[in-house]
Amino acid sequence: MEIPERLELALRDGTPAIARPLVPEDRPALVEAYRRLSPEARFNRFWTHTGEVVGDKMLDRVLDQDPATHVTWTVLDPSREFSPLGGASWWRGGHDPSEVEISFLVLDDEQGRGIGTLLLAIMWLTAFRAGAESMVGYVLVENRHAANWLCACGASGEWDGYKLIYRWNLHHLDALPETRPAAELAMWLATLAPKILP
Ligand SMILES: CC(C)(COP(=O)(O)OP(=O)(O)OC[C@H]1O[C@@H](n2cnc3c(N)ncnc32)[C@H](O)[C@@H]1OP(=O)(O)O)[C@@H](O)C(=O)NCCC(=O)NCCS
Numbered sequence: 592m593e594i595p596e597r598l599e600l601a602l603r604d605g606t607p608a609i610a611r612p613l614v615p616e617d618r619p620a621l622v623e624a625y626r627r628l629s630p631e632a633r634f635n636r637f638w639t640h641t642g643e644v645v646g647d648k649m650l651d652r653v654l655d656q657d658p659a660t661h662v663t664w665t666v667l668d669p670s671r672e673f674s675p676l677g678g679a680s681w682w683r684g685g686h687d688p689s690e691v692e693i694s695f696l697v698l699d700d701e702q703g704r705g706i707g708t709l710l711l712a713i714m715w716l717t718a719f720r721a722g723a724e725s726m727v728g729y730v731l732v733e734n735r736h737a738a739n740w741l742c743a744c745g746a747s748g749e750w751d752g753y754k755l756i757y758r759w760n761l762h763h764l765d766a767l768p769e770t771r772p773a774a775e776l777a778m779w780l781a782t783l784a785p786k787i788l789p
Contacts, residue, residue: 592789594658594717603705603775606668610713613663613678615654621645624675629699635734636696653680659721664713666706676701679710681718681726689724695737702736708772711744712779716787719761730755743772 597611613621625633625645633641637649653663660683667674677697684692693714697706718726728746730737731754738755742748745767746757760766764780767773 594720594787598783598786600709602709606704607670608676609667609669609674610664610709611667612656613654613665617665617675618650618654620673620675621650621653623673624678624698627698628696632696632699635731635737636694638731658717659683662714662717662721664710664717666709676704677706677710679707679714681714681723683721683723689722691718691721691723691726693718693726693728695728705775707740708744708775709779712776712783713787715759715761715776715780716783720788723761725758725760727756727758730757740772743768743770744776745773 594612597609600608600610602608622645626643630640656662661680663678663680665678666676668676675698677695679693679695681691681693683690691714693711695707695710697704697710715726728741730741732738732750734755738748738757741757744759746759748758749756764777767777
């Protein structure tokens with residue numbers, strides 16, 4: 592079974608939303624989404640002060656997808672003129688093919704609506720489908736919001752002296768803690784697994 596081209600969903604507050612992989616035609620929307628981000632959100636995602644203009648190399652890197660090595664999904668509100676709410680990617684490096692690295696970005700005004708947790712479930716399932724066994728995310732120490740969120744979603748955390756490292760074993764769903772983000776993650780995993788897994 593192929594992964595559907597788009598998933599029609601409802602966010603926590605009932606807002607109808609679409610989740611789908613990015614396509615090359617999304618390039619102008621990505622440029623605009625990047626421009627709209629706060630400097631803080633950009634820094635937390637890219638770890639450098641980049642300004643409002645996203646470079647072509649970064650756009651190429653995000654848009655160049657391969658279901659086995661690099662996947663990027665976006666969540667959209669189709670009722671809006673500018674529809675992107677957020678996105679997430681995973682990459683599989685050469686050194687350990689059993690693990691993928693994930694990253695997330697939700698537009699500032701849309702944070703706290705459950706979009707990050709929905710994207711986390713999609714990353715989990717698409718990575719699992721691609722044969723990954725674990726998933727890792729790196730977070731700057733000062734990014735307490737992301738750190739608390741990933742911890743609440745059941746990742747085991749460590750600090751390497753520079754960044755926080757959050758890792759999940761994709762086979763261990765039973766290890767999720769009793770927190771609201773983890774309950775929401777489990778709900779999305781159960782809802783989306785029949786649509787995303789073969
Ligand atoms: C980190 C990030 C992806 C989370 O996405 P999100 O859509 O806000 O996540 P959710 O709405 O699913 O929130 C999950 C939890 O985060 C916490 N949270 C959400 N918004 C918050 C806010 N503004 N302040 C503090 N905590 C917040 C809550 O604990 C929430 O749990 P709840 O469901 O009990 O309220 C988003 O904040 C973001 O894009 N930040 C900038 C980039 C970044 O830091 N990326 C992470 C490194 S790759």
